[in-house]
Amino acid sequence: MNRPSESEVPAVAPQGEVTQLLAAWRRGDRSALDRLVPQVYGELRRLADRALRGERAAHTLQPTALVHEAYLKLAGAKSPRWQDRLHFFAVAAQLMRRILVDHARARKAAKRGGGALLVPFDEEHDPVERSAIERATELVALDDALSALAALDPRKARILELHHFGGLSIAETAEVLELSTSTIGLEARLARAWLLVEMGRGVRGDAP
């Protein structure tokens, strides 16, 4: 996975630049993607950090909403091309997943505390934090299952990532992956059920 490199202090690129990068990427310029990713990641992080600092209500914090917001910020409301927008979302979905899962993993690790260093308060005893840790645990399980799925069938994993983390519709996902919507629909259905079983949430028979 592409990660932003170095510092997280990039100035926000002018909207035109993101648009150009998207166009270049669509034309097959891989380096455009390399330049695009840090910007998208940075914007998503900024939005997530704002959420962290309590600057928005928790209920508005849908990841898909964040991605849309990031897009508007980076590419502008008057989107140049519909395909470019989809490509942006494709990139953003991946990054959004990473952001959420990194956070959840860290939150889980925080629960463990311990080590020789002193943890100032015991999160286990805070009911709010305890339920947060349960949620974090589920998201990490989902991420693990998604990675396992990618090992078996990368395309299905990608479908779920785009749909659930990037906010793309099934039709849009089909467009990005250049597949038919019916294919996407069935594949997504199997992938979700498999994911649930893999996460231990499904009613499981014999372990594979």
Add this chain to the structure above:
Amino acid sequence: MTPERFRRLEAAFGDLAAQPPGERAAALAALAAAEPDLAADLAALLAADADATSVIEATVAAGARLLATGPEVGRRVGPYLLERELGRGGTSTVYLARRVEGDGGAVALKLLDRRGNGAEALRRFENERRILAALEHPGIARLLDVGLAEDGRPFVVLEVVEGLPIDVSCEARGLDLPARIRLFCDVCAVVHAAHQRLVVHRDLKPSNVLVTAAGAPKLLDFGIARLLDEEGERTATMLVQLTPAYASPEQLAGGPVTTATDVYSLGVLLTELATGRRPFRTEGLPPAEVERIVRQEPPNFTGARLPPDLETILRMALRKEPERRYGSVAQLAEDLGRFLDGRPVAARPDTWAYRTGTFVRRHRWSVAAAGAFVALLVAFAAASAVQSARIARERDRAERVSSLLVELFEQSDPNERRGSSVTAREILDRGAARLASELGDEPETRADLEETIGRVYQNLGLYKSAAPLLERSLATRRRLFPGDHLKVASSLNRLAVVRALAGDYARAEPLFREALSMRERLLARDDADVVASVNNLALVLHDEGDYEAAETLYRRAVTLDSHLPLDERDPVAEINLGLLLVDRGEHQAAARMLGSAVERVRARVGGESPVFAEDLGYLGLALQGLARYREAERLFRRAIAIDGKVQEGEHVDLARDLHLLGSLLYERGDLAAAEPLLERAASMRERLLAPDHPELAATRERWARLLAERGAGERAAALAERSLAAFRGSLPRGHPSSAEALVTLAEIRIAASQCAGALPLAREAVAIRAARLAPADWRVAEARGVLGAAVVCSAAPGGAPEGERLRAESRARLSAALPPTHPALRWLAARDRSGRSPGASGAADQKSGNASKIPHSTSGSPITLMPSKPPFSVSTLSLRLIAPKAGLTSGSS
């Protein structure tokens, strides 16, 4: 699961999912017969199918909400991912973090809550980082990185240290005090190394001093406080950022931070390690109050049971003024090393504990009369100085005068907040020295201040320091106000009081007389100041042993006092008259008079006042004379409770209370309980009073008697000799108190068979008591008995019928007048046993059958008990002398 199997599963799922649910079961059952594993997986997938979409959507949404609902764990800061919160301070949070790229190693990242000012902050950070990077030391956690998070908040990255905060570590490892101090010295070595590289820590506290599993200290955050301290908002930042419980006074004041700041914080840390508590109780207090306590209050070690040298070391490290602490952390560690080795430490008790300026608001709650007095004086001094102020410089002086006054008096008059007398004394000494230089051109104001300082010295029992100031004040006023003047009278009275308290009655008496006649000419005859002067003249006569003249004057003062308005009346003359009755042995009348006066004192000054405690002691003394020991003891203990509470450490009042209780317990025969009390009273008085002060002599006399009674004859003799010499040096010839020491020393010498030395002492004692006391007073009989014993002791066996007669008469009188356990009778019994005197059951008595033929003892055998004189009159003297407030009044001047 293999991809192949997954594809088979996918194909089967596609087939089954296309069928209506009712037909799936049959298809699954058929598949189960052929491929049971596949059928089981399929069944699970189909079962999950219905919920899958909603569960996944909910999980992702919940993961997103996590961002908004918790610590920043999971966030990225620069190239670091925050993994776990390690600690949270007032303005920052420390995380265990990991570098996202590179080695992915763990670091400790401290993220500030506050934003910096962008590029400028970053540049400054870089500078600091370079300085701190040079701080390579195994005991210091390395600074790895600094930067600004994308939201503008500064962060610093440190090496992760595996260890426990030093206080937790000491507890966990169960270290004893020496081991804790040794560990602390290791910390000092680290801090000192940093200081040599010109880096000050600024924020030393247990959570910044970790101890590794190997037991080595590792310091965090060296210089970080400065790094995070934005220029231009220094004070505000300091205040919010520092940990107030460990911050030094100069930090709280926004003053310059130096290596001495670390010395201070180390002092707090060591206090916590050694006692389990910090030297200032600031928990839960508002910041302003914390600041006040840290900047003004002395460290509080109550209940800590610190070794005295260690406490001295801590007090030196914790001094308010940086320049008066240890010069370096190394010096602190060296002194601790001396302490551990049992060698003398270099630290000295504080002599100038606080900057006077910080004292100003200190005991504002006190509304004692002295406080009002000071306030008036301040206002007066400022006003009179301003009147003459024609130019700005003189106005400055007026301000200087009033601030000097506030500094000097409000905090150090022991009647306002008693205790810390050493400290208060230093303040006064400095203030007194400054008066001459700063107010040389304001003689009237200076004289006022000199009198006031003299008064404070007097209340501290520092009569020798008070006298020269009061003499100067008097001389100045005589020059400024020739003839009769109230201020001159006030000076006369004050100086006389101090001289009387110092035992110099001869020079006090004429001053009292002059003050009285001046006030009688200037004031109404029943003015409170006149009454005070009458009382004081009576008291000096009383102390000089002229009981008759004293009584007449006391009664006049009591009568005049009864004419005063109720709120101006003061039972002091009655108290003193009661004491006179005690001295004359009229205990019944004394108890009646004192009992009623003490009640009025309580109503006047309250039941916790040192004045009340003092008068309780006097009442106890009368009760003791009536052998009502239990009641007397209760009163003495109450006095100790009061004086011990309001005074830290030593004070003449507390010494008096201890002397009283010790003397009572001795009289009752409880030598073991009495001795430590008398010993403490003696050592306190030694430190507080002149070497020949009568009060000190009185305590030594009691102690000597006790020592003799328990067999320590040589020490007893030495003490009694010193006591007698002091009485002779400080009291007029023939003073009754001298007789106490004379009797005691004579008895000790008789016991040691130093008969020639005993005889003149006994003669002098008889002469004094016969002249001063009523003929029936048992103390006269006691002295005669001792004289008889001395005569018998000096003569050949049977050769002193006169001595025997004296002894027999004395015995009869004492037995009738005193309880059988009284020391006078105890000593008599002991002398009987060793001296085989008449009435004793020894073989010599049986043989002689005649009292006049009893041989005196010439053996060197230890005689531990000797006849005694009563403790009353000495105790009374010491009480009255020690107690300026009830004993001598200075009026309202």
